[in-house]
Amino acid sequence: SQQGEEDPQALSIQEGENATMNCSYKTSINNLQWYRQNSGRGLVHLILIRSNEREKHSGRLRVTLDTSKKSSSLLITASRAADTASYFCATIQGAQKLVFGQGTRLTINP
Amino acid sequence: DSGVTQTPKHLITATGQRVTLRCSPRSGDLSVYWYQQSLDQGLQFLIQYYNGEERAKGNILERFSAQQFPDLHSELNLSSLELGDSALYFCASSVATTGGNSPLHFGNGTRLTVT
Numbered sequence: 001s002q003q004g005e006e007d008p009q010a011l012s013i014q015e016g017e018n019a020t021m022n023c024s025y026k027t028s029i030n031n032l033q034w035y036r037q038n039s040g041r042g043l044v045h046l047i048l049i050r051s052n053e054r055e056k057h058s059g060r061l062r063v064t065l066d067t068s069k070k071s072s073s074l075l076i077t078a079s080r081a082a083d084t085a086s087y088f089c090a091t092i093q094g095a096q097k098l099v100f101g102q103g104t105r106l107t108i109n110p
Numbered sequence: 111d112s113g114v115t116q117t118p119k120h121l122i123t124a125t126g127q128r129v130t131l132r133c134s135p136r137s138g139d140l141s142v143y144w145y146q147q148s149l150d151q152g153l154q155f156l157i158q159y160y161n162g163e164e165r166a167k168g169n170i171l172e173r174f175s176a177q178q179f180p181d182l183h184s185e186l187n188l189s190s191l192e193l194g195d196s197a198l199y200f201c202a203s204s205v206a207t208t209g210g211n212s213p214l215h216f217g218n219g220t221r222l223t224v225t
Contacts, residue, residue: 029210030211031210033210033214035214040198040219041218042114042200042202042216042218043202043214043216044112044216045213045214045215048212048213088153091210092208092210096158096165096166096208096210097155097158097166097167097168098143098155098158098210098214099155100145100155101152102152103152103153
């Protein structure tokens with residue numbers, strides 16, 4: 001089974017709105033990563049947040065981490081058409097295996 | 111551009127055949143990872159190498175094998191191919207020995223179609 005599970009599976013919003021995606025995981029982590037994947041392309045790293053951090057920002061991206069709830073969220077503010085992509089969280093499972101969730105497919109409508 | 115190069119971009123082959131996928135990691139990265147992405151299974155971790163040695167193994171079939179060479183490029187060999195092996199195969203690289211401790215840089219993948 002996957003270590004990280006994203007929610008929702010799909011999200012469709014209007015350009016300019018904010019998009020929030022969630023990730024839940026099962027076991028303790030040292031850090032959690034978020035990636036973006038444009039259709040049929042390789043994944044692109046967005047943010048790495050460590051277990052001792054609660055929030056991290058990068059441009060229009062804000063990631064939060066709640067280790068007590070074993071969950072993380074990715075907020076994209078003022079969305080643009082170019083943000084249309086799938087978003088994945090990734091954590092270590094077992095011995096050093098970096099595993100990805102099933103992803104949230106985000107569609108930004110003009 | 112991630113700096114990770116995968117060849118070929120597309121591969122079409124028949125069941126029962128064997129193929130080799132090649133990956134050149136980003137300059138300076140010692141770790142190479144292989145992932146398989148299909149519609150029904152999502153992104154599955156296959157295997158990781160660090161500086162030529164296997165570091166972590168995922169759901170890699172016995173028909174599949176990989177290695178990392180002294181120049182750090184890696185190859186993924188898929189044999190006795192089945193229709194279900196059709197997928198996007200990604201290579202990624204990082205500086206860290208462990209997958210979770212630093213960002214992974216992904217290539218654009220090899221799309222394998224088995225007919």
